[in-house]
Each structure stands twice: as C-alpha cells, then as structure tokens.
Amino acid sequence: MAQAVADHPVTEQSGTNYINAQRGILSWLLTVDHKRIGLMYLVSTTIAFALGGFFALMLRLELLTPRKTFMDAATYNQAFTLHGAIMVFLFIIPAIPGALGNFVLPIMLGAKDVAFPKLNLLSLYLYWTGAIFTLSSLVTGGLDTGWTFYVPYSATTGTAVVKVTLGVFIIGFSSILTGLNFIVTVHKLRAPGVSWFRLPLLVWALYATSVVQILATPVLGITLVLLMMERVLHIGIFDPTLGGDPVLFQHFFWFYSHPAVYIMILPGMGIISEIIAVHAKRRIFGYKAIAFSSMAIALIGFLVWGHHMFVAGQSQLAATIFSFLTFLVAIPSGVKVFNWLLTLWRGSISYRTPMLFALAFMFLFTIGGLTGLFLGMLSVDMHLHDTYFVVAHFHYVMMGGTVVAFIGGLHHWWPKITGKLYSEKLGAASAALIFIGFNATFFPQFILGARGMPRRYYNYLDQFQPLHQFSTVGSWIIGLGMLVVLYNLLSSLRSGASAPSNPWGGRSLEWQTASPPVTENFEVAPKVTHGPYDFSTESQ
Amino acid sequence: MSTAETTARGGEQPALSPQFHVAHHFDSADTQFDAGRMGIWLFLVTEVLLFGGLFCAFAIFRSWYFDSFVEAHHHLDKVMGAINTVVLITSSLTMALAVRSAQQSKKELTAILLALTLACAATFLCIKYVEYSHKFHEGLLPGKWFSAVGFHTAHPGVFFAIYFMMTGIHGLHVVIGMILISWILKRTMKGEFSSRYYAPVEGVGLYWHLVDLIWIYLFPLLYLVG
Ligand code: HEM
Ligand SMILES: [Cu+2]
Numbered sequence: 026m027a028q029a030v031a032d033h034p035v036t037e038q039s040g041t042n043y044i045n046a047q048r049g050i051l052s053w054l055l056t057v058d059h060k061r062i063g064l065m066y067l068v069s070t071t072i073a074f075a076l077g078g079f080f081a082l083m084l085r086l087e088l089l090t091p092r093k094t095f096m097d098a099a100t101y102n103q104a105f106t107l108h109g110a111i112m113v114f115l116f117i118i119p120a121i122p123g124a125l126g127n128f129v130l131p132i133m134l135g136a137k138d139v140a141f142p143k144l145n146l147l148s149l150y151l152y153w154t155g156a157i158f159t160l161s162s163l164v165t166g167g168l169d170t171g172w173t174f175y176v177p178y179s180a181t182t183g184t185a186v187v188k189v190t191l192g193v194f195i196i197g198f199s200s201i202l203t204g205l206n207f208i209v210t211v212h213k214l215r216a217p218g219v220s221w222f223r224l225p226l227l228v229w230a231l232y233a234t235s236v237v238q239i240l241a242t243p244v245l246g247i248t249l250v251l252l253m254m255e256r257v258l259h260i261g262i263f264d265p266t267l268g269g270d271p272v273l274f275q276h277f278f279w280f281y282s283h284p285a286v287y288i289m290i291l292p293g294m295g296i297i298s299e300i301i302a303v304h305a306k307r308r309i310f311g312y313k314a315i316a317f318s319s320m321a322i323a324l325i326g327f328l329v330w331g332h333h334m335f336v337a338g339q340s341q342l343a344a345t346i347f348s349f350l351t352f353l354v355a356i357p358s359g360v361k362v363f364n365w366l367l368t369l370w371r372g373s374i375s376y377r378t379p380m381l382f383a384l385a386f387m388f389l390f391t392i393g394g395l396t397g398l399f400l401g402m403l404s405v406d407m408h409l410h411d412t413y414f415v416v417a418h419f420h421y422v423m424m425g426g427t428v429v430a431f432i433g434g435l436h437h438w439w440p441k442i443t444g445k446l447y448s449e450k451l452g453a454a455s456a457a458l459i460f461i462g463f464n465a466t467f468f469p470q471f472i473l474g475a476r477g478m479p480r481r482y483y484n485y486l487d488q489f490q491p492l493h494q495f496s497t498v499g500s501w502i503i504g505l506g507m508l509v510v511l512y513n514l515l516s517s518l519r520s521g522a523s524a525p526s527n528p529w530g531g532r533s534l535e536w537q538t539a540s541p542p543v544t545e546n547f548e549v550a551p552k553v554t555h556g557p558y559d560f561s562t563e564s565q
Numbered sequence: 566m567s568t569a570e571t572t573a574r575g576g577e578q579p580a581l582s583p584q585f586h587v588a589h590h591f592d593s594a595d596t597q598f599d600a601g602r603m604g605i606w607l608f609l610v611t612e613v614l615l616f617g618g619l620f621c622a623f624a625i626f627r628s629w630y631f632d633s634f635v636e637a638h639h640h641l642d643k644v645m646g647a648i649n650t651v652v653l654i655t656s657s658l659t660m661a662l663a664v665r666s667a668q669q670s671k672k673e674l675t676a677i678l679l680a681l682t683l684a685c686a687a688t689f690l691c692i693k694y695v696e697y698s699h700k701f702h703e704g705l706l707p708g709k710w711f712s713a714v715g716f717h718t719a720h721p722g723v724f725f726a727i728y729f730m731m732t733g734i735h736g737l738h739v740v741i742g743m744i745l746i747s748w749i750l751k752r753t754m755k756g757e758f759s760s761r762y763y764a765p766v767e768g769v770g771l772y773w774h775l776v777d778l779i780w781i782y783l784f785p786l787l788y789l790v791g
Contacts, residue, residue: 137590140600205607213600214590243611247618251730260726261708262622268720269708273625277618545589 042444042541057142058544062149063127064442067435069152070124073115074428076160078507080108085466085500088493092484101483102169103184107162109172114193115156117427118285121292122203122238123152125434126231128442130207132535132542133225135216135551140209144202151199158192161185171481173278174249176263176271180256187256190249197242197249200288204238207231216534218553225533225557226302226315230295233319237284237291237326245281248274275337279330287326289423290390291319293430294361297383300437301365303531304380305372308558311364318357325354335406344403351401358394362387377529378452382433385460389425393418396471411481414474417467425463432459432510439514440524444541447517451509458506465499533557581670581759598764605768609775612738616779619731623786626727630720637724638791640705640713642696646788649692650780656685657777660746660770667766670759675766679750682773686743693736700725728787735783738776745769 043060053061084104087096096104131139139145162168162185170179170186179186211224211232224232252274254260261267263274302309309315331339331347339347365387374380396418400406409415432455440446469492474480478489485493527536532555538547591597627634663678699705704712707726749769752758758766 140590141604142588142590144604201611205604205611208607209600209603212603213596239607239611240614243614244618247615247734250734251618251622254730255708258707259709260730261722262626262726262730264708267708268630268723269726270625270629273622 041543042539043544044443044541046544055146057138057146059127059131059139059142059145060442060542060546062145063124065149066119066123066127066152067125067442069149069156070116070120073111073156074120077108077111077116078504080104080111082500082504084108085497087483088485089497091487091490091493096483098483099169102481103167105481106168106171110159110168110189110193112423113172113285113289114196115159117289117423118200119152119196119203121296121427121431121434122200122207122231122234122288123149125296125431125438126203126207126227126292129438129535130228130231131210131214132538132546133228133533133557134211134214135219135534135547135553136210136214137545137547139206140213141206145206148199148202148206151195151202155192155194155196155199158195159189160192162188162192173282174252175278176252176255176269176274177265179252180259180264187253190253194246194249194253197246200238201242204235204242207235208239216551216553219534222313222316223553223556224316226298226309226312226319227292227295229316230291230298230319233323234288234291236320237288237323240327241281241284241288244277245285248277248281251277272334272337275334276330279333280327283330283333284323284326286419286422287322289427291322293386293427293434294319294358296430296434296437297365297386298361299531299533300379300383300433301368302558303437303529304377304383305369305374306530306560307368307372308556308560309364310367310370311360312556312558314360315364318360321357322354325350325357329354332401332406335403336410348401348403352398355394355398355401358390362391362394376453377436378447378449378456379433379437379529381453381456382429382436385456385463386426386429386433389421389429389460389463393421393423393425396421409474411479412474413470413478413480416480417470417474420467420470425467429459429463435514437529438535439517440528441535441540441542443518443521444524445517445521446524446528447513447521451513455506455509455513458502458509462499462502462504462506466496466503467499469493469496469499530560532559582757582762584757585762594762601764601768605771609771612775612779616731616734619727619734620782620786623727623731626720626723627791630718630723633716633718633720634724634791636716636718637705637721637728638787638789640700640703641728641788641791642699643788645692645696646784649689650784652685652689652692653777653780656682656689657774659685660773664763664767664770667753667758667763668760672753672756672758675753675758676750679746679753683743683746683750686739686746690736690739693732700729724791731783731787735776735779738779742769742773742776745772 043058044064047056053065056062083096084101087094087101087104127139127145131137165188166183166185168184168186168189169182170184174186174190211228215224251260251262255263255269259267261269263269263271265271298309298315301307329347329350331343332351335344335347365383396414400409400415400418436447436452470478473489473492473496476489478485524540526538526540528540529536534551534553534557535542537551587594587597591600659678659681663675663682666674666678704710704714705725706712706722707729708722711722711725713721746769749758749766752765
C-alpha cells in the first residue's frame with residue numbers, strides 16, 4: 026500500500042495529548058477543547074442511541090405475533106414515540122455534528138479550536154439539559170403522540186407532552202449554537218492555504234448542515250412554544266374547537282422537519298466522501314459537484330415540506346408543486362452517489378472497516394432515496410402514506426444512511442480520536458452483520474407497506490405474520506452487529522495497538538497531526554499547499 | 566477595520582481596555598472581532614425566523630378570520646402603541662450613539678447613553694403593562710379565556726392569541742435586552758471598553774436594533790391594520 030507522504034512529519038506520541046493533558050472530572054466538565062467536547066458528545070449520543078435501540082428491539086419483539094405479545098396498545102404507543110423522539114432529537118441530529126464534527130472540523134481547517142469554544146460547551150450543556158427533560162417523561166407518564174407531536178391529540182393526551190417539547194426546544198438551541206459556531210469557524214479560522222475549494226468535503230457537508238440548522242430550527246422552536254401554550258393555556262392557535270388550525274401545526278412542523286432530515290443525512294454524506302477518497306486512494310471525482318450539491322440539498326430542502334401532507338387536505342396545486350420540488354431535491358443526492366461510484370472506479374480500494382460501511386451506505390442510501398421518489402409521487406403516496414413503506418423508506422435513509430455513515434466515520438477517525446487501532450476482523454464482521462440484519466429487518470417492510478400494513482399499530486392481520494417475524498429476527502442481527510462494534514471499539518482502548526498519526530494515508534490536515542492530537546491540535550502551525558485528496562498514487 | 570489606538574489623548578493615559586486580550590485560537594484581534602460580529606448576525610437570523618413563524622400565523626389567520634381581526638384590533642390602544650413605537654425608536658438612537666461613543670473611548674458618555682436606553686426600555690414595558698392589564702380586565706384574551714362581550718364576529722379569541730404571543734415574546738426579548746444592556750453598562754463603568762475593544766457593546770446594540778425593528782412591524786400590523 027502506497028503511503029502518502031505526510032507534509033508535516035509528526036513526532037510520534039510525544040507523551041501529552043488532549044486526553045491526558047489534564048485530569049479530573051472538572052477538567053472535562055469545564056473544558057473548552059473542541060476535541061474533549063466532541064468526545065463527551067460521542068459518549069452522550071451513544072447512550073441515547075442505545076436507549077432508542079432498546080425501545081426499537083422491544084417494538085419489534087411485540088410485533089412477533091399478530092396479537093398482544095407482551096405489551097398492550099398504550100405501552101406500544103409510548104414505546105414507538107420515545108423510540109422516535111430519542112433517535113431523532115437525542116441521537117441522529119446531534120450525533121455527527123456534535124461528536125465527529127466537533128472533533129475533526131477545526132483540525133481539518135488547521136484551527137486550534139472552533140470560533141466560540143465556550144458557546145460550544147454551552148451547546149453540550151443545553152443538549153444535556155434538553156435530554157434530561159425529554160427523558161424525564163419516561164418516569165412521569167410517558168408520551169404517546171408519536172415523535173411528530175401532532176395536534177389536536179397532543180393538546181389533550183394525558184401524557185408528558187410539555188416536558189418532552191420543552192426538552193426538544195432546549196435541544197434545538199443546542200443545535201443552533203453548534204451550527205452557528207461551525208459556520209463562523211469555517212469562515213474565519215481556516216489556516217493559510219486552506220482555500221474554500223481545498224476544504225475536505227466533510228467540511229462542506231457540515232457547513233451546509235449548519236445553514237439548515239440555523240434557518241430551520243427557530244421555526245421548530247416557535248412551533249413548540251405555541252404547542253406548549255396551546256396545551257397549558259388553550260390559546261386556540263392550533264385547537265380547532267377554539268378556531269385554531271391543526272394543519273398549520275403540520276406545516277410548521279414539517280417546515281422544520283423536512284430540512285431536519287437533511288441535518289441528519291448531509292453530515293453522513295460528508296463522511297462517506299472522506300472515507301471513499303481516502304480508502305480508495307483516489308482524488309474524489311467531481312469535488313465541486315459534491316460540494317455544491319450539499320448546498321443545493323440544503324436550500325431546495327426548504328421547499329418540499331408539503332410532501333408529508335399530501336393527504337392532509339392540501340390544495341391540489343400545492344400538492345403538485347411540492348411533488349415536483351421533491352423530485353428536484355433528489356437530483357443532488359443522485360449526483361453524489363454517481364460521484365462516489367466514479368471515485369471508486371479504478372481506485373486502489375482497500376476494504377478496511379470504514380470502506381465496508383461506506384459501501385453499505387451507498388447501497389442502502391440509494392434504496393432509501395429511490396423509494397422516497399415513490400412517496401413523492403402523488404398517486405402512489407395516497408396508498409403508501411402512513412404504511413410500513415414509509416417506515417422502511419425513512420429507516421433506509423436514516424439508519425441505512427446516516428447511522429451506517431456515522432459508524433463508518435467512527436471507525437475512520439477512531440485511531441485519531443483515541444490513538445488506538447481496533448481489530449479489522451471484528452470490524453468487517455460487524456459491518457456484515459449490520460448490513461445483513463438491516464436488510465432483513467427493513468426490506469420486508471416495503472412489502473408489508475405495499476400490501477397495506479399501516480404504521481404505528483401493535484397488532485396486525487394474520488397474513489402479515491411471516492414478514493413481520495422475518496423483520497423481528499433481522500432486528501436481532503442488527504443488535505448483535507452493534508454489540509460487536511461496541512466490543513471492538515472499547516476493547517481497542519485496552520488492548521489495541523497504538524495508532525500511527527496517519528494510518529490510512531489520508532491527505533487532509535487531521536492526518537498530519539499526532540494520534541491523539543495535542544491540546545491545540547498542531548505542534549507547528551500548519552500551512553497547506555495541496556488539496557485534501559491529492560494522493561501521490563495519482564498522476565497530478 | 567483598524568484597531569489602532571488612534572484615540573490616545575495626551576501621552577499619560579492609562580492603557581485602553583486593560584483586560585482585553587486576543588483569545589488563543591484567533592490569529593489577530595481583527596479576526597476575533599469579525600468572528601464575533603458574524604456570530605451575532607447569524608444569531609439575529611435565527612431570531613428573524615423565530616418571529617417569522619408568528620408573522621406567518623398572523624397572515625394566515627387574518628385571511629381566514631378577516632372580520633374578527635378587523636373588529637378585534639379596534640380594541641387595541643393605538644395611542645399607547647404609537648407612544649411605545651416612539652419610545653423604542655428613541656432607544657435605538659441612544660443605543661447607536663452609545664456604540665459610537667464606546668468606539669471613541671468616551672466612557673462617561675457611553676454609560677449615560679446606555680442608561681437612557683435602559684430607561685426607554687423600562688418605559689416601554691410599563692406602557693405595555695398598562696395595556697395588558699386593560700385587556701385582562703376586559704376579558705380580551707386568547708382562545709379559551711376570551712370573555713369580552715359585544716363582539717359581532719366569531720373568532721376574536723384567535724386575534725388575541727396572536728396578539729399576546731407576538732407582543733409577549735417580543736416583551737420577553739425586551740427584558741433580555743435590558744439584562745444585556747445592564748451587563749455592558751456595568752462593564753463600561755469598569756472601563757473595559759475603548760476604541761481597542763468594544764465588540765460586546767456593538768453586539769448588544771445589534772440585538773437591540775432587531776428587537777426595535779420587530780416592534781416596528783408589530784405596531785402597524787396589529788394596531789393599525791388589524
Ligand atoms: C431522495 C430524497 C428523499 C425523498 C424524495 C423523500 C421523500 C419522502 C416523502 C415523500 C415522505 C412522506 C411519505 C408519507 O408520509 O406518506 C417521506 C417521509 C420521511 N422521510 Fe424522506 N425522502 C428523502 C430523503 C430522506 C432522508 C435523507 C431522510 C432522513 C435522513 C428522510 C426521512 C424521512 C422520514 C423520517 C419520513 C417520515 C416522517 C413521518 O411521517 O414520520 N427522507 N420522505
Ligand atoms: Cu420530507
């Protein structure tokens with residue numbers, strides 16, 4: 026394997042790094058080091074993922090039989106609500122920007138930290154506070170509205186709507202602050218030589234994500250405030266009995282939540298661009314196309330929210346326009362997939378764990394994206410809306426896409442974050458388990474949905490049982506795969522070999538500093554003279 | 566922009582902004598200043614979107630319940646609203662002058678102007694309080710709480726829901742603004758700001774102008790157009 030020459034040879038493991046530079050719990054809680062904050066985000070979001078995953082396994086277990094297996098209907102409602110709310114608000118939105126983004130973005134720019142380090146810490150604290158509010162509902166009556174909090178039900182149910190919406194509101198601030206911080210950092214803290222078109226594509230992706238976070242999240246904020254007011258004071262903005270409009274809530278909600286799906290997927294796409302270029306030792310094909318498609322997705326993504334409301338009494342004209350725009354927004358995603366494929370073509374691919382996850386991503390995300398087009402089609406969506414087809418669609422993009430990209434990225438940067446190498450064998454095994462388990466779980470759901478199985482039900486017609494059981498067994502395989510990931514990564518901390526500064530031969534800046542990096546990232550202030558993907562294996 | 570200490574008045578002055586130093590991760594005071602300013606502007610964008618949702622709700626309900634909105638808005642006190650508009654515009658002026666005098670290292674003048682801004686903000690809130698208590702007294706309240714008599718249209722409660730949400734959240738911003746202004750007032754008195762370092766004054770100033778600007782839209786929409 027041709028090792029790219031590092032521009033700034035690093036004195037291996039000089040001893041101190043960001044992890045052991047200071048000791049004690051307070052040195053973590055009061056840190057302003059973006060790497061430490063990133064690590065705390067990593068631990069927090071992983072815990073959230075485990076909790077959400079636990080609910081997921083329970084849901085699938087309940088669906089093993091057509092009638093009550095072990096939960097009653099009310100418990101099931103609470104379980105899918107908390108599963109969704111935890112996965113969306115506590116895991117997938119904050120995970121990649123908060124954990125990996127915080128860690129690598131400033132290093133990729135050659136900066137010592139993000140622009141506003143204290144604000145960064147505040148955003149972690151807000152995340153924790155919001156998480157506490159959200160999770161407190163677990164012991165105070167649960168929540169059964171679905172993660173979408175639709176009125177009028179959410180204004181009347183006896184469960185803990187206000188606690189959770191308040192939690193989500195607070196987490197929204199955290200999300201805004203992270204986005205704001207990243208945008209300013211990218212504008213103001215690039216090292217000499219890091220021009221806009223020498224930014225690694227992950228940075229472009231995080232930048233586009235931040236734009237969406239800043240523009241969309243405030244609308245969710247005001248929506249949740251109005252919802253809380255409606256519930257506590259009955260002000261009559263959403264409540265139809267007082268003259269309010271529940272459909273207005275849906276518009277507000279999706280005005281945030283469709284762009285939010287791009288908050289979820291864009292960082293994942295950025296990770297995939299990094300992994301594919303580095304592990305195929307190939308200059309990325311169509312750098313600008315990928316960079317601009319991120320921005321295009323971010324902007325067009327604001328104009329398609331109505332596709333969640335095709336059957337909610339929208340005018341035909343509006344529905345047609347939303348349908349058209351939905352097709353439009355799929356184009357930049359397609360552009361990315363083709364660029365990744367062409368990057369792989371004639372690359373010297375090494376099938377290490379990150380690359381395996383990246384390949385899984387490309388396969389799964391493509392299915393997720395294409396089935397989105399089915400749903401964007403008015404006539405088809407009439408039938409598929411609120412069925413398992415939708416459930417399969419968004420799991421293919423969110424789990425098959427974002428979660429797989431996140432795990433791939435975690436393996437890609439793990440040596441950098443911890444200074445340890447994990448077992449490639451176990452890595453490959455976990456990738457295979459997750460890929461197989463994922464398809465086993467969710468592919469049958471496309472068929473179930475097409476045959477009319479509605480979502481959010483705890484029992485079903487007998488004829489659906491074989492596919493449901495298949496799906497449930499698949500969920501156990503995913504669970505096993507996740508445990509292998511966890512074991513592999515954690516055991517590397519104890520017994521893994523120490524990682525060199527540049528294990529994969531990457532060219533972007535994070536590979537030109539020690540693993541793990543020192544507190545202010547670089548021993549010598551970096552100067553950049555080449556692009557992030559100019560590998561020596563290629564004729565320039 | 567230049568941070569050169571141009572205003573050194575006579576050689577014997579103490580150092581300007583003695584506490585100020587450039588944070589470790591910025592290469593210069595200029596970069597730090599630009600980054601801070603950009604951060605504030607981005608924050609203001611989020612504020613605009615937050616209120617944007619409310620303006621949107623206003624537009625929709627107004628088109629639905631046009632008659633109710635017209636009828637209900639006559640119950641707002643146009644005189645008080647107008648006075649409050651003048652008060653806030655004045656406060657924006659004093660704030661802008663405060664930023665300018667901070668840039669010129671005129672500590673006492675900055676302090677006076679900030680205090681005037683605070684006074685305007687307080688006046689605004691007092692007038693708002695009087696208005697609110699009238700509404701409460703007459704039962705001109707949102708949704709379920711609406712109990713005023715003599716209305717001929719069906720949904721005045723929706724108008725008052727919008728009215729109270731918009732002016733209430735705006736009022737909250739005024740309160741937060743007062744806290745921020747007090748904070749920079751205190752720091753001004755300690756002599757922390759000068760031509761060398763005045764970023765917080767400018768940042769709070771920008772925020773205050775936005776709060777003012779939002780009212781400038783709220784007043785005609787709610788009080789005059791209805
Ligand atoms: C190629 C791009 C995509 C298209 C064309 C698309 C299209 C759609 C459509 C039309 C629906 C509404 C279906 C219905 O409720 O009847 C939908 C639902 C959904 N999509 Fe996508 N989508 C795309 C990408 C994504 C991505 C990237 C994510 C997340 C990372 C995502 C997450 C979701 C979720 C969570 C729902 C369900 C929301 C709910 O009702 O609970 N989608 N999608
Ligand atoms: Cu959508």
